[in-house]
Amino acid sequence: MGILEVKDVGKRFGGLQALSNVNLSVKENSVHAIIGPNGAGKSTLLNCLVGKLIPDSGSVMFDGQSVLGRAPFEINQMGISRVFQTPEIFGDLTVMENMLIPIFAMRDGAFRMHAYETVANEREVIEQAEQMLEEMNMADKRHMHSAALSRGDKRRLEIGMCLSQKPRLLLLDEPTAGMARADTNNTIDLLKQISEERDITIAIIEHDMHVVFSLANRITVLAQGTPLVEDDPQNIRGNPKVREAYLGESA
């Protein structure tokens, strides 16, 4: 039994069956990649996991509890944290101010833009934020405006903000999209370190096969809204069905 169990999930948009019979079991403390060609349904599936979409059929269980019908913030409080394609940080705030927001939200149960103002003097919250910045290797950038950070550092900050909420499952939606190779490699190293050092499960949607094969210990291939194969990375590489699904792409 995985920490995340998706059973027979279907989702239709008008005449388009975006997902059908999706089954997925994500083992605790694994790094599970969900890959597939454009339009395969990866983002739709992810949105069903975090409450942004409600499937038409099937079930999504996290740690034995259904996430269906819960609002995104409730699912977040259950222990699922999501990293978006474009970093969701507040560019006008400093690195430290950004880091304060989710820690306050976790304590008080809401994620609000002005949150840091009301807690800026609270020692305990500041100490937690400082510690997370240390762990993310960003302490020296604490006073920088977040908009001025490199793409890799924005991602690093956002991942730190997610981790400060102590999630049990981190969902990443193409975390290296649009990055230069150096930033991509830094992000790979950071995610490797997180999965090795923390009691956390990672599920990642990713197009870049270098990232997928550097990180994942389990891979599900989606094609036309349904899982084509789920296996260990070494078996996915040579799988003819996967190559066929990716015809014209590099699997």
Ligand SMILES: Nc1ncnc2c1ncn2[C@@H]1O[C@H](COP(=O)(O)OP(=O)(O)OP(=O)(O)O)[C@@H](O)[C@H]1O
């Ligand atoms: N809100 C929506 N309304 C209508 N159709 C949608 C909606 N969201 C997604 N789709 C369609 O559902 C199918 C699956 O889309 P989805 O974005 O989940 O695929 P994907 O695997 O994430 O693709 P990509 O790799 O290009 O991001 C596509 O045909 C897409 O056009």
